[in-house]
Amino acid sequence: MSPSSHDRWQAEIDRRLQQGVELEFTLAQFAGVVGAQDSDTALQAFLDNLVASTAARRIDSYRCPVRGCDRVLPPGGQPTSCPYCHTDYLQEGCEVIAEHFYRLVGETSRDIRWVIVIHGMNSRAKWQEEFSWEIANRLSYSAPVLIYKYGWATIDVFTRWLHRRLARQMGERMRIAIRQAEKSDLPTAPDIIAHSFGTLLLSRVLADAEFADLKFGRIITAASIVRPDFDWDRLVAEGRVEAVLNHVGGQDGAVSYAQYAIPGAGPGGVAGYDAKTVLNVRTDTYPHSGFFIPENLRVLISREGLWHGFLTRPLAHFRPPGSFVPEARWRPAPLPARIPTRLLAYTVFCLLAPLSWFRRRLDP
Ligand SMILES: [Zn+2]
Known part of the structure; x- marks a missing residue:
């Protein structure tokens, strides 16, 4: 890992915290934004470090594998069917996609009310x-x-x-x-x-x-x-x-x-x-x-x-x-x-x- 790429990743994290935007993301999404590969082990280590230092939380979730649905399923155990497209995974013989998110610990931005x-x-x-x-x-x-x-x-x-x-x-x-x-x-x-x-x-x-x-x-x-x-x-x-x-x-x-x-x-x-x-x-x-x-x-x-x-x-x-x-x-x-x-x-x-x-x- 070069120091410059580490600084660039940290700058992107700081920007999100300051603006209160895009606090939740997957490894692949973040990699795409900072121009890295999601297989980059240094990037993975960087994000895991955020979790270890409590600057971020790791959220495990499941995504519906049905093409056109692709939604993140509600939390709570491994689901057997999709509440959105009503696919029964056992019956259809398909498997949910395990995924995890990082969520930066910070406030989200706020709307100007009136x-x-x-x-x-x-x-x-x-x-x-x-x-x-x-x-x-x-x-x-x-x-x-x-x-x-x-x-x-x-x-x-x-x-x-x-x-x-x-x-x-x-x-x-x-x-x-x-x-x-x-x-x-x-x-x-x-x-x-x-x-x-x-x-x-x-x-x-x-x-x-x-x-x-x-x-x-x-x-x-x-x-x-x-x-x-x-x-x-x-x-x-x-x-x-x-x-x-x-x-x-x-x-x-x-x-x-x-x-x-x-x-x-x-x-x-x-x-x-x-x-x-x-x-x-x-x-x-x-x-x-x-x-x-x-x-x-x-x-x-x-x-x-x-x-x-x-x-x-x-x-x-x-x-x-x-x-x-x-x-x-x-x-x-x-x-x-x-x-x-x-x-x-x-x-x-x-x-x-x-x-x-x-x-x-x-x-x-
Ligand atoms: Zn679905």
């Missing part, structure tokens, strides 16, 4: 149409996408009581969507993609006991303004959330200032989240809204893309480039530093609120 997208402050951004189009085209199956619209939020972001109202509305809308999914036999825990101010609203829904019945699949927060110490670990432990990817833009100039102007906000989209269960990933070149520039979005949701990978792959082996663990636990900026800017923001709110109300009437 997605709720919660945008930042501008609800009319062009990326929404682009996103729906891309996701429908890139995925080999259709996953319904609900783009949650909370209307125009501009100066509203400065006040905590308006957040509460926006978060309540969003929680109620999510509950309706989840009930509709249940009726349509879709899974009841949607995947979520949230951006900027949408991440803060999402965190409020998750922290609100009134919405404790809502469960979510995998969550992506992009350019997050959620506090880095938000307790994602507890939500994961309680089964409210399956997993979290925090996607950080290396050129994000907005997130750092959020805590000075927006009550309850923090720089999760710069510093990363402290929670151990979260996967923090930084893309150095992205600015605050870089995630939704069509060129980037296309890459993120393509088959090899970060978002597609996070939503579909087994996460035990998922460590994309740019993954990081926050160095020190985050602390909020001292209150004296935040009070003047909050007051300023609130003053701006009071001055502009009548205008905002007026525009809302004209342009709901």
